[in-house]
Amino acid sequence: MTSRRSFPAFSPELFAPTAGRPLRAKSRLLEHLADIQPHRHDWAQLVFSMTGAVRVNTEASTYIVPPSRAVWIPPGIVHAVTAIEQAELHTLYLGPELLTGEAWSVGRVLEVSPLLRELVLALPAVPDPLPPESPQDTERRRGMEQLVLIELQRARPLALGVALPQDVRLRRLCEAMLREPGRHAGLEEWAVEAGASPRTLSRLFREQLGTSFAQWRSQLLLAHALTLAARGRPMSHIAAELGYASASAFTAMVTRTVGMPPSRFFAAA
Structure with a gap:
């Protein structure tokens, strides 16, 4: 079994x-199953990987994102990051005054355009103090910013977040499903592990998350499937793993959930 390694938040105050x-x-670089421990800061954050998929957890939601997708985290939100596979993790820290309004006050998944990807790679990823810059370098950096x-x-938001409950029993069940989404298909099997009746869990899904177990699980499976598709896995392998x-x-x-077949959904999303 691959061991899980946990890391502090990599001194965000230096950035x-x-x-x-x-x-x-x-x-x-985050190795497979490496965790960045829960933390918060007073500025906003955009986190994504150039290679490898990551899972970003907040108190209210979890986001499973492959390369070319990013998670927006508003200021003050407690969050943690797990590498689903080895990931080349990139982060942007933004002053809270840069992007304001209701849309930027909640976490969400955003599409990363080829231009945004290259801009992030080109920005100096160094803590203070910044190495000396020529006036031309400073002008170039500010233009890139x-x-x-x-x-x-301009980035398109994507519905790839999965809501998480506050109830301890349901939260424990949801976390287990996030780790191994294909272990059980039905609520009855998961209920045995959770030590609660299917009826109780079904009620908690409705009360805590405003959805049914089947709908919540479908959203979770879509997020995992998108990650597997980004690795080039054939449809038969994705289906078996889930x-x-x-x-x-x-x-x-997939067709029932999003109204289109997987080939179109993965291409569009």
């Missing part, structure tokens, strides 16, 4: 946005 540098870049903000405002007896059964679930 805190300032008046002179309101947008900061940071990068690091402005382009990053424009690209973020516990479906056949690719056609998995295709029917």
Whole structure:
């Protein structure tokens, strides 16, 4: 069994946005199953990986994202990151004054355009103090920072977040499903592990998350399937890993949930 390694939050205060540098870049390599411990800060954050999938947890939601997708985390939100596989993690820290309004006050998944990807790679990912810059270098960096903000405002939001409950019993069940989404298909099997009746868990899904077990599980499976599809896995392998007896059964679930077959959904999302 692969062991899980836990890391502190990599000294985010060394990259805190300032008046002179309101947008900061940071990068690091996370090994498979490595965790960045829960933490918070007073600035906003955009987190994504160039290679490898990551899971970003907040108190209210979890986001499972492959490369070319990013998670927006508003200021003050407690969050943690887990590498589903080895990930080249990149982070942008943004002063809270840069992107304001209701849309930026909640966490969500955003599409990363090719231009935004290259801009993040080009920004200096170093803590303070910034190495000496020529006037031309400073002008170039500030121009890139402005382009990053424009690209973020143009970025398409994607419905890839999975809500998490406050109830301890249901939270424990949801966390187990996140770790191994294909272990059981039905609520009855999961209820045995949770030590609660299917009726109780069904009620908690409705009360805590405003959805049914089947709907919540479908959203979770879609997020995992998108990650597997980003690795180039064939549909039959994705279906098997997520516990479906056949690719056609998995295709029917995706079509029923999002209104289009997996080939179109994965291409569009």
